[in-house]
Amino acid sequence: MADLKDKLENQIESSKANEPAENEEYSLSDDRRVKVLSPGQLVAKRFFRNRLAVTGMVVLIIMFLFSYLGGIISPYRQDQKFYRTDYQSKDYAGVIHNEEYRYTVADKDLFKSSVQAQALMNIIKENDKFDYNGVSYTLEKLADELYTVSSGGKIVGIASKELVTPSTTDKLSFDFTLNAYRAKAEKKDSFEADGISFKIDQDGIITAADGTEIAYISSYIVRAVMGDVFFSREYKEELIAAVESGADSFEYKDENGETFDYKLQYDAANKLWNVKQTKETKIFDTYSAPSKEHWLGTDRNGMDMLTRLMYGGRVSLMIGFIVVLIEGLLGVILGGIAGYFGGWVDGLIMRMVDVFYCIPSLPLFIILGAAMDAAGVPSMLRMVYLMLILGFLGWAGVARLVRGQILSLREQEFMTATEASGIAPSRRIFKHLIPNVMPQLIVFLTMSLGSTIIMEATLSFLGLGVRFPFASWGNIINDVNDTFVLTNYWFIWIPAGVLLLLTVLAFNIVGDGLRDAFDPKMKR
Amino acid sequence: MRKYIIKRLLQSIVILFFVAFIVYVLMRCLPTSYIEAIAREKSMQPGSKSYEEWMAQLSVTYGMDGSILSGFIKWVFSYLKGDFGDSWKWTVPVITKFQDTVWISFVMGFIAFIIELIIAIPLGIIAATKQYSKADYTISVIALAGISLPTFFFASLLKLLFSVKLGWFDLFGLVGRNYDQLSAFGQIMDKANHLVLPIITLVVVSMGSLMRYTRTNMLEVLNADYIRTARAKGLSEKKVIYHHAFRNTLIPIVTIVGGSLPGLFAGALITETLYAIPGIGYASYQSMIAGDIPFSMFYLVFIAVLTLLGNLIADILYAVVDPRVRIA
Numbered sequence: 053m054a055d056l057k058d059k060l061e062n063q064i065e066s067s068k069a070n071e072p073a074e075n076e077e078y079s080l081s082d083d084r085r086v087k088v089l090s091p092g093q094l095v096a097k098r099f100f101r102n103r104l105a106v107t108g109m110v111v112l113i114i115m116f117l118f119s120y121l122g123g124i125i126s127p128y129r130q131d132q133k134f135y136r137t138d139y140q141s142k143d144y145a146g147v148i149h150n151e152e153y154r155y156t157v158a159d160k161d162l163f164k165s166s167v168q169a170q171a172l173m174n175i176i177k178e179n180d181k182f183d184y185n186g187v188s189y190t191l192e193k194l195a196d197e198l199y200t201v202s203s204g205g206k207i208v209g210i211a212s213k214e215l216v217t218p219s220t221t222d223k224l225s226f227d228f229t230l231n232a233y234r235a236k237a238e239k240k241d242s243f244e245a246d247g248i249s250f251k252i253d254q255d256g257i258i259t260a261a262d263g264t265e266i267a268y269i270s271s272y273i274v275r276a277v278m279g280d281v282f283f284s285r286e287y288k289e290e291l292i293a294a295v296e297s298g299a300d301s302f303e304y305k306d307e308n309g310e311t312f313d314y315k316l317q318y319d320a321a322n323k324l325w326n327v328k329q330t331k332e333t334k335i336f337d338t339y340s341a342p343s344k345e346h347w348l349g350t351d352r353n354g355m356d357m358l359t360r361l362m363y364g365g366r367v368s369l370m371i372g373f374i375v376v377l378i379e380g381l382l383g384v385i386l387g388g389i390a391g392y393f394g395g396w397v398d399g400l401i402m403r404m405v406d407v408f409y410c411i412p413s414l415p416l417f418i419i420l421g422a423a424m425d426a427a428g429v430p431s432m433l434r435m436v437y438l439m440l441i442l443g444f445l446g447w448a449g450v451a452r453l454v455r456g457q458i459l460s461l462r463e464q465e466f467m468t469a470t471e472a473s474g475i476a477p478s479r480r481i482f483k484h485l486i487p488n489v490m491p492q493l494i495v496f497l498t499m500s501l502g503s504t505i506i507m508e509a510t511l512s513f514l515g516l517g518v519r520f521p522f523a524s525w526g527n528i529i530n531d532v533n534d535t536f537v538l539t540n541y542w543f544i545w546i547p548a549g550v551l552l553l554l555t556v557l558a559f560n561i562v563g564d565g566l567r568d569a570f571d572p573k574m575k576r
Numbered sequence: 577m578r579k580y581i582i583k584r585l586l587q588s589i590v591i592l593f594f595v596a597f598i599v600y601v602l603m604r605c606l607p608t609s610y611i612e613a614i615a616r617e618k619s620m621q622p623g624s625k626s627y628e629e630w631m632a633q634l635s636v637t638y639g640m641d642g643s644i645l646s647g648f649i650k651w652v653f654s655y656l657k658g659d660f661g662d663s664w665k666w667t668v669p670v671i672t673k674f675q676d677t678v679w680i681s682f683v684m685g686f687i688a689f690i691i692e693l694i695i696a697i698p699l700g701i702i703a704a705t706k707q708y709s710k711a712d713y714t715i716s717v718i719a720l721a722g723i724s725l726p727t728f729f730f731a732s733l734l735k736l737l738f739s740v741k742l743g744w745f746d747l748f749g750l751v752g753r754n755y756d757q758l759s760a761f762g763q764i765m766d767k768a769n770h771l772v773l774p775i776i777t778l779v780v781v782s783m784g785s786l787m788r789y790t791r792t793n794m795l796e797v798l799n800a801d802y803i804r805t806a807r808a809k810g811l812s813e814k815k816v817i818y819h820h821a822f823r824n825t826l827i828p829i830v831t832i833v834g835g836s837l838p839g840l841f842a843g844a845l846i847t848e849t850l851y852a853i854p855g856i857g858y859a860s861y862q863s864m865i866a867g868d869i870p871f872s873m874f875y876l877v878f879i880a881v882l883t884l885l886g887n888l889i890a891d892i893l894y895a896v897v898d899p900r901v902r903i904a
C-alpha cells in the first residue's frame with residue numbers, strides 16, 4: 053500500500069512539473085481543462101496506434117497512387133502496342149548453272165527421250181550422224197555446246213547447254229527458240245522468227261521491237277521460290293554476276309526503291325544456289341525483358357507491362373469498390389427494413405437472405421461468364437455485368453449483419469427516446485440506427501473489398517471476367533496458363549500477383565485495424 | 577431437439593427449392609452454348625438441314641423445348657425419382673460422372689482439411705495466449721496473408737518453384753506418364769505425388785480463417801471469469817490454458833469443423849482446375865464452360881445441399897457440444 057501511495061504522489065508531482073509555466077487556473081466547466089476527443093477522433097487515435105493497420109493504410113494509398121496517378125504519369129497508353137524490327141530471311145530464288153545438255157523438241161515422235169540419249173552419246177563421240185530404230189539423224193554443230201538434230205532434212209530438236217527462258221508466262225515457239233540460238237551463235241543482234249523480228253544483245257537477252265523483253269539465253273536458270281515473284285532483268289544480271297564472282301551476298305534495289313539484302317548459299321548436292329531474301333519486318337514486341345523503356349517488359353501483345361499494371365489496378369480497385377457499394381446499399385436497405393420492422397417482413401427478407409447465401413456464387417459466375425462468351429458480349433459491357441452480378445449475389449451477408457445489429461439496437465433506450473419524440477420511421481432508421489451500425493458495416497465492407505478483388509481476379513484469371521483490351525490484375529496473370537510464360541517470363545505474372553496480394557492483404561489488415569479501433573472494449 | 581431438426585430440415589428443403597429454381601431459370605435464360613455449338617457443327621455438314629431446323633430438333637432431343645416453368649417442374653420430379661439426367665459433355669449419366677470424380681476430390685479435401693486443423697488450431701491458440709507478442713503478430717499476418725493470397729497466384733508460384741525449378745512434381749494431372757507400368761503401390765505413390773502441390777495450395781489458402789477464428793475464440797475464453805477464477809485458485813498457467821481454456825475454445829471450433837465437413841465433397845474448383853486434377857470441381861468447371869446444363873445443374877444443387885447440411889450440422893453440434901445452449 054505504501055508503494056502505491058508513493059507512486060501516486062510521484063505521479064502528481066510529475067504532472068505538476070509538466071504543467072504550463074504560467075499559472076492559469078481552469079474552472080471545472082472550462083473546456084480546456086481536459087482535452088476533449090470526439091468518438092471519431094478516439095477511433096482514429098486507436099487506429100493510428102496500430103502499427104500494422106497503418107502499414108496497411110500506407111500500402112493502400114501507394115496502390116491508389118500507383119493505379120490512378122501512375123496511369124497519368126506513364127508515357128504509354130494502356131493499349132499501346134510496341135514493335136521491334138526483326139530480320140526475316142526467307143527463300144526467295146534458286147539459281148542453277150546448267151551443265152548438261154537440255155533438249156528443245158520440235159517433233160515429239162521423232163525426238164523421243166531415247167533418241168535424245170542417242171544424240172547425247174553421239175555428241176560426245178563427235179559423230180555427226182547416227183541411226184536409231186531405223187531412222188537416220190544428222191547432228192549439226194551450230195556453236196560450242198549447241199547442236200541441232202535433224203531427220204529427213206527437217207530439224208526435230210535442239211541440244212544445248214544454254215537455255216532460252218521466256219521472261220513472261222508465254223510459251224516460246226520452236227521456231228523462235230531455234231532462231232534465237234542461231235542469232236546468239238552467229239553473234240547477230242537481231243533475228244526473225246514466226247515472221248516477227250526480235251533484237252538480241254550480247255548477254256543473250258531477247259527483246260521485241262517495242263523493247264519489251266521476251267526471253268533470254270543463259271546457262272543459268274533462275275527460278276522463283278514463290279509463284280508470284282517476277283524477276284527483273286537487272287535483278288537477274290545482278291544475281292548471276294554475284295553467282296559467277298562467287299560472292300555470298302549482294303544488295304539489290306528494286307523498282308520501288310527498297311533495298312533488300314540477299315544471301316547466296318551453294319547447295320553442292322543439288323548443284324544450285326539458294327538465294328535468301330533478308331527482309332526487315334516489324335513485329336509486336338512480345339514478352340521483351342525489362343529494360344529502360346519498359347521497366348517490367350512487355351506482355352503477349354507487345355504492351356508495356358508497367359502501364360498495364362497501373363490500368364489493371366484501376367479496374368481491379370474500381371470493380372471492388374462498385375461491387376461493395378452495390379452490396380452495401382442493397383444490404384443496408386434490406387437488412388435495415390428487416391431489422392426495424394420485424395414480423396413477416398423480417399421473415400420474408402431473411403428467407404431471401406438464406407436463399408442467396410446458399411447460391412454457390414463462384415460456379416454461377418463461371419456459368420454466366422461462359423454464357424457471355426457464347427453471346428459475344430463486348431468487353432465494356434462484360435465489366436458492367438460482372439460488377440452487377442457480383443454485387444447482387446453478395447448483399448446477403450451485409451443484410452444479415454445490419455439486421456442483427458439493428459435488432460439489438462432497437463431495444464436500447466435511445467431508440468425508445470426517438471420513438472417517444474415522434475421522429476418518422478425513415479429518419480429513425482437512417483439517422484439513428486444506421487450510423488450506429490456503421491462501424492461493423494465499415495469493417496465488413498473493407499474485408500469484403502479484399503475478397504471481391506480476389507473473386508474478380510480469379511474470374512479474370514479463368515478468362516471469364518474482365519477481357520482484353522481492358523487490363524485487370526487477374527487477366528494479366530492469365531498469361532501464366534501458358535507453361536512457357538510460367539517458366540520463362542516471371543516479369544509477366546509475378547508483379548501482378550504481388551500487387552494483388554499486397555492490396556488484398558492491406559484491405560484485410562485495415563479492416564482488422566478498424567475493427568479493433570471501433571471496439572470500445574479494446575484495452576489498448 | 578428432434579422437433580428442431582425436423583423444422584430446420586423442412587426449412588432447408590424450401591430454401592433448396594428456391595435456390596434450384598433461381599439457378600434453373602438462370603441456366604435456361606442463358607444461351608445454351610452447347611446445343612448451339614452442335615447445331616452449328618451439324619448444319620455445316622454438306623447437304624444438311626439449316627441451323628434453325630437443327631436447333632429446333634436438338635432442343636427437343638435435349639429436352640430444352642417448352643416453357644421454363646414446365647421444364648423446372650419436370651426437373652424437380654425427375655430428381656425426386658432419383659433420375660439426375662445425362663451429362664451432355666461427358667455423355668454418361670450425371671451420377672456416373674459424379675461417382676467417378678467425387679472421391680478424388682474428397683480424399684484431397686480431407687487430407688488438406690486434417691493438415692489445416694493440425695496447423696491452424698495450435699497456431700491460433702499460441703497467438704491468443706501470447707497476445708500482442710511477436711509470435712502473435714507473425715501468426716496474424718500469416719493468417720491474413722493466407723486469406724488474401726489468390727489461389728491461382730500461389731499455385732503458379734508453387735509450380736514455378738517445385739515443378740519447373742526443382743522438378744519434383746509434374747505441372748498437371750493426377751497420374752504420371754508411366755502410370756500404367758507401375759505396380760499397385762507405385763500407382764498409389766504416383767497419385768500421392770501428384771496431390772502434394774494441390775494439397776499445399778488448399779491448406780495455405782484456407783488455413784488463415786480457421787487460425788483467426790481460433791485466436792478470436794481463445795481470446796474471448798481467456799477473458800472469461802472462470803479463467804480468472806482458475807488463475808486465482810493458483811493453477812499453473814499450463815493447466816489453465818490447456819485444460820480450462822482450450823476445452824472451452826473447442827466448442828465453437830468443433831461447430832465450425834463439423835459444419836465444414838460436407839463441404840469436403842464439393843471439391844476445390846479453382847485448385848483442381850489449376851492442377852488439372854480430375855475431381856468433381858474440375859469436371860464441373862469443364863461442364864460449365866461447355867454449357868452442359870444437366871451436370872452444372874446437378875453440381876450447383878449438390879453444393880447448395882452441402883451448404884445447407886453444413887449449417888445444419890454446425891447448429892446441431894453447437895447444441896450437442898455446449899450444454900448451455902438450448903435450442904427450441
